[in-house]
Amino acid sequence: MTDFDTYERDLWAGRADVYARGFARLTAHSVGPLLDAARVGAGSRVLDLGTGPGIVAAQAVRRGARVSAVDADPLMAETAARGVPEADVRVAVLPALPHEDETFDAVVGNFVINHVGDPVAALAELRRVLRPGGRVALTCWTMPGSGVLALVRDAMEEVGVAWPDDVPLSPFMTYGRPDAFAALVGGAFREARAEVLDWDFTFEPDEWWRDGAMARVGSNAVVLLRQDPPTIARVKEVYDRRLTGYAVGDGRVSVPAHAILAHGTR
Structure with a gap:
C-alpha cells in the first residue's frame, strides 16, 4: 500500500453507520447506470469493489446476479454482509484481491477508484x-x-482555512475528467469510454453537516475538525448561506452532483 492508502484506511475506519446515513444516499444515484454499463443481469458473476454498506451489491442481487463484494474496512464489510446475506463479502485492500484469475463476468466500483493510491495497479x-x-x-x-x-x-x-500538508489529495485528481478517466481505463481494457453523470441531490443542510463534516467523513471533514470552535462556526455560517440559493421548501435544498462513469471490456 502507498502512504495515501494508509491514510484512507484510517479515514474510513469505523465510519460505516454514518456513511450509510449520509454519503451513501448521494452515491446511490449512480448504481443503476453503473450496473447497466457492466451489463449485470441474471446469472452474472459480479464483484463489487469498496462495497461500503452494500448498496451496489444489493441491487446486483436484485437483478439476479451472483455477487461477491470486498471492502478495505472490516466494519464496512460486516455491514454489507449483514445487509446483503446473499453476497460473498470479504475484506480486501486494492490492488490485492482474494479471487482467482478470470473469476467474474463484471467488476464494478462506485466511487472507489479515486480512493486508491495506485489506480494503474488497481x-x-x-x-x-x-x-x-x-x-x-x-x-x-x-x-x-x-x-x-x-x-x-x-x-x-x-x-x-488552509489545507494542511499532512492531509494528502487523491492521486486520482489528474483523472477526474471524462477524457482522462477513459484513457486511464483504456490502459487496461478495450473499448473504454466515459460519460458524465449529473443529478440533483436533495437533503436537509443540518443533517448533511452532521453526517458529513462533523462526522469526519472525507478529507474536508478531517481538515475542518482540526479548527477551533469559532472557525468551525464561521464555516457553518458560510455553508448555510451558500445553500440558501438551493432551497426547495420544507427546510431542504437540492444541489447538483457531478460524476463520471467509465467502462470497458477485457
Missing part, C-alpha cells in the same frame, strides 16, 4: 479477475470537486 488487478470479454464499470467524482461535493471545502476556503 486496474491491472481488476483485469486479472475478469474473464475475457468481461466488463468493468467504475465511477469517480469530477475533480476538483464541485457542486454538493465542494460545499464544505468552498466554505472553508472562504473563511481562510
Whole structure:
C-alpha cells in the first residue's frame, strides 16, 4: 500500500453507520447506470469493489446476479454482509484481491477508484479477475470537486482555512475528467469510454453537516475538525448561506452532483 492508502484506511475506519446515513444516499444515484454499463443481469458473476454498506451489491442481487463484494474496512464489510446475506463479502485492500484469475463476468466500483493510491495497479488487478470479454464499470467524482461535493471545502476556503500538508489529495485528481478517466481505463481494457453523470441531490443542510463534516467523513471533514470552535462556526455560517440559493421548501435544498462513469471490456 502507498502512504495515501494508509491514510484512507484510517479515514474510513469505523465510519460505516454514518456513511450509510449520509454519503451513501448521494452515491446511490449512480448504481443503476453503473450496473447497466457492466451489463449485470441474471446469472452474472459480479464483484463489487469498496462495497461500503452494500448498496451496489444489493441491487446486483436484485437483478439476479451472483455477487461477491470486498471492502478495505472490516466494519464496512460486516455491514454489507449483514445487509446483503446473499453476497460473498470479504475484506480486501486494492490492488490485492482474494479471487482467482478470470473469476467474474463484471467488476464494478462506485466511487472507489479515486480512493486508491495506485489506480494503474488497481486496474491491472481488476483485469486479472475478469474473464475475457468481461466488463468493468467504475465511477469517480469530477475533480476538483464541485457542486454538493465542494460545499464544505468552498466554505472553508472562504473563511481562510488552509489545507494542511499532512492531509494528502487523491492521486486520482489528474483523472477526474471524462477524457482522462477513459484513457486511464483504456490502459487496461478495450473499448473504454466515459460519460458524465449529473443529478440533483436533495437533503436537509443540518443533517448533511452532521453526517458529513462533523462526522469526519472525507478529507474536508478531517481538515475542518482540526479548527477551533469559532472557525468551525464561521464555516457553518458560510455553508448555510451558500445553500440558501438551493432551497426547495420544507427546510431542504437540492444541489447538483457531478460524476463520471467509465467502462470497458477485457
